[in-house]
Amino acid sequence: MANLFSEIRIKNIDLKNRILMPPLAVRNPEKSGFVNDIVIDYYSKMSGLGMGLVITENVFVSPESKVMPNQLLLSDDKFVEGHKKLVDAVHKNGARVAVEINHAGANLFDIPELKTMLANKEEGDFVVDDEGDVREPLNSIKEKDLSKRDIIGIVESFGKAAKRAIDAGYDMVEIHAAHGFLINQFLSPFINKRSDEYGGSLANRMRILIEIIEDVRHKIGETPIIVRFPVSDNPPQFTFYPDGLKPEDGLKVAREISVKGVDMIDISGGYSGSRPKELKEIEGYYVPYSSALKEVINVPVNVTGGIRTPEFANYVIKSGKADTVGIGRALLADKEWIAGAEKILT
Numbered sequence: 040m041a042n043l044f045s046e047i048r049i050k051n052i053d054l055k056n057r058i059l060m061p062p063l064a065v066r067n068p069e070k071s072g073f074v075n076d077i078v079i080d081y082y083s084k085m086s087g088l089g090m091g092l093v094i095t096e097n098v099f100v101s102p103e104s105k106v107m108p109n110q111l112l113l114s115d116d117k118f119v120e121g122h123k124k125l126v127d128a129v130h131k132n133g134a135r136v137a138v139e140i141n142h143a144g145a146n147l148f149d150i151p152e153l154k155t156m157l158a159n160k161e162e163g164d165f166v167v168d169d170e171g172d173v174r175e176p177l178n179s180i181k182e183k184d185l186s187k188r189d190i191i192g193i194v195e196s197f198g199k200a201a202k203r204a205i206d207a208g209y210d211m212v213e214i215h216a217a218h219g220f221l222i223n224q225f226l227s228p229f230i231n232k233r234s235d236e237y238g239g240s241l242a243n244r245m246r247i248l249i250e251i252i253e254d255v256r257h258k259i260g261e262t263p264i265i266v267r268f269p270v271s272d273n274p275p276q277f278t279f280y281p282d283g284l285k286p287e288d289g290l291k292v293a294r295e296i297s298v299k300g301v302d303m304i305d306i307s308g309g310y311s312g313s314r315p316k317e318l319k320e321i322e323g324y325y326v327p328y329s330s331a332l333k334e335v336i337n338v339p340v341n342v343t344g345g346i347r348t349p350e351f352a353n354y355v356i357k358s359g360k361a362d363t364v365g366i367g368r369a370l371l372a373d374k375e376w377i378a379g380a381e382k383i384l385t
């Protein structure tokens with residue numbers, strides 16, 4: 040029976056254990072989108088802590104798709120060199136590394152709520168915690184916000200960023216479909232008010248995600264693709280967004296993408312974000328979703344969110360509720376977390 044320190048193969052990539060560092064954006068004042076020494080130093084230190092896989096913070100597919108000025112880019116070949124150094128730093132420590140690629144979405148398309156939200160924040164607010172717990176709900180995305188031509192351009196920008204990631208030596212590519220960003224906006228019936236082939240039915244709402252996956256696959260060959268995925272816009276047992284993506288629909292989308300070439304599904308939140316404050320006392324608050332997903336798909340499932348203790352992390356793996364676990368804040372708070380877990384569990 041597998042435990043936290045068992046190896047696992049994700050398609051053609053072997054991980055030395057079942058612990059992942061989830062995307063955790065680093066404090067970095069650089070605004071040009073380049074990887075700099077601060078970033079390399081951070082990933083070098085973190086990857087030395089003993090996890091099998093590091094997933095980078097969100098790296099944006101175009102300059103306009105960022106939320107904040109200090110986020111990283113893979114929108115041009117000139118960014119590849121810096122990412123090579125990041126990859127080398129992680130590989131030196133014996134860990135594998137995936138890059139998370141993202142597009143923030145509707146905030147670019149003249150949607151007043153988000154503009155106000157951004158205008159009211161000091162830039163300093165963004166620097167570390169660049170993924171707020173909750174995305175402010177927008178009214179909608181409609182055809183006027185994003186034309187078919189815009190959508191084709193965005194799909195291709197994901198594919199091109201993924202290709203650059205491979206040129207930089209990343210072992211895997213993670214597509215960010217969670218936390219209320221662009222792909223999540225399309226999946227969510229309360230935001231997606233389109234009446235064309237990208238809105239309405241579930242098949243239409245997942246279309247952009249499928250097209251992105253296909254474009255990325257076309258550009259990166261056999262390299263594993265992970266999708267960071269919200270099973271629902273609401274966490275298990277809570278309803279913050281009554282008209283949000285429903286768990287039964289999220290499970291259907293996950294099943295569909297798992298047979299369309301995605302090699303791992305990485306469970307996190309939808310509009311409720313990665314760390315809903317109402318759930319902060321619950322250890323592993325998204326585990327009910329990973330466990331439900333394990334029942335319906337055959338590719339590995341990662342779960343992240345509020346996992347604090349090695350015992351709980353090991354229980355999740357041993358009971359088959361997920362294949363790997365993301366340990367974020369617990370690892371930031373205690374750099375000995377993995378070493379300590381190994382002592383207790385092996």
Ligand SMILES: Cc1cc2nc3c(=O)[nH]c(=O)nc-3n(C[C@H](O)[C@H](O)[C@H](O)COP(=O)(O)O)c2cc1C
Nearest residue numbers: 061062063064096097168170313344345366367368
């Ligand atoms: C400082 C910080 C930065 C984060 N940056 C990202 C990010 O760039 N992309 C992303 O998908 N999630 C990001 N997250 C969410 C984490 O990946 C993770 O889902 C969340 O912290 C819950 O897991 P935990 O309880 O183990 O920390 C960030 C979280 C924190 C605390």
